[in-house]
Amino acid sequence: DGGITQSPKYLFRKEGQNVTLSCEQNLNHDAMYWYRQDPGQGLRLIYYSQIVNDFQKGDIAEGYSVSREKKESFPLTVTSAQKNPTAFYLCASSMGSGRGYEQFFGPGTRLTVL
Amino acid sequence: KQEVTQIPAALSVPEGENLVLNCSFTDSAIYNLQWFRQDPGKGLTSLLLIQSSQREQTSGRLNASLDKSSGRSTLYIAASQPGDSATYLCAPLRGSARQLTFGSGTQLTVLP
Numbered sequence: 001d002g003g004i005t006q007s008p009k010y011l012f013r014k015e016g017q018n019v020t021l022s023c024e025q026n027l028n029h030d031a032m033y034w035y036r037q038d039p040g041q042g043l044r045l046i047y048y049s050q051i052v053n054d055f056q057k058g059d060i061a062e063g064y065s066v067s068r069e070k071k072e073s074f075p076l077t078v079t080s081a082q083k084n085p086t087a088f089y090l091c092a093s094s095m096g097s098g099r100g101y102e103q104f105f106g107p108g109t110r111l112t113v114l
Numbered sequence: 115k116q117e118v119t120q121i122p123a124a125l126s127v128p129e130g131e132n133l134v135l136n137c138s139f140t141d142s143a144i145y146n147l148q149w150f151r152q153d154p155g156k157g158l159t160s161l162l163l164i165q166s167s168q169r170e171q172t173s174g175r176l177n178a179s180l181d182k183s184s185g186r187s188t189l190y191i192a193a194s195q196p197g198d199s200a201t202y203l204c205a206p207l208r209g210s211a212r213q214l215t216f217g218s219g220t221q222l223t224v225l226p
Contacts (some may be wrong), residue, residue: 033159038216042203042216090157100146101212105158
């Protein structure tokens with residue numbers, strides 16, 4: 001059953017801690033993306049990767065870091081430098097031109113800072 | 115910078131009505147446009163993708179149109195059902211990185 005998985009579903013962080021959100025896809029997609037969603041707002045792009053071992057900053061990359069060592073995995077680390085990390089985090093992937101760059105999303109991780 | 119506006123922000127209709135959700139964007143140099151559905155606390159489900167060369171795309175009771183030159187897209191839902199209740203998001207895709215820019219969405223409630 002192909003799809004995108006994110007874990008954990010809920011995550012609680014104490015101030016000053018780094019936490020890592022997992023995103024895995026078995027769709028054989030080249031591109032992967034991380035978005036942040038705040039209540040009542042649209043999604044904002046944090047980081048994206050179009051190919052293994054390469055990634056680019058999105059609109060709100062400060063306080064976040066990523067890696068892309070494997071095609072199927074794109075973990076996001078929320079560092080202590082991120083001032084307001086409480087949000088809903090969504091991972092997406094895309095095949096590329098073969099399907100018009102259509103993006104598919106995972107179920108999300110809700111991060112709360114205590 | 116691309117900006118996306120969705121009107122109305124919220125909509126409540128009785129079951130069976132046909133309805134239209136509107137999306138406007140400021141930069142017409144887009145590659146395609148996607149419409150998504152989001153249920154509370156869940157991820158996004160892709161509903162329709164319209165290529166920039168297309169004017170319409172249909173899937174079941176859903177029909178999306180795109181007027182790239184005027185920066186507008188509409189999502190038409192026929193014969194609405196309570197199960198259609200969700201937030202609907204539009205997102206044009208642009209740039210060499212194929213980035214989506216999202217609007218704030220239209221929260222739809224279909225009353226039985």
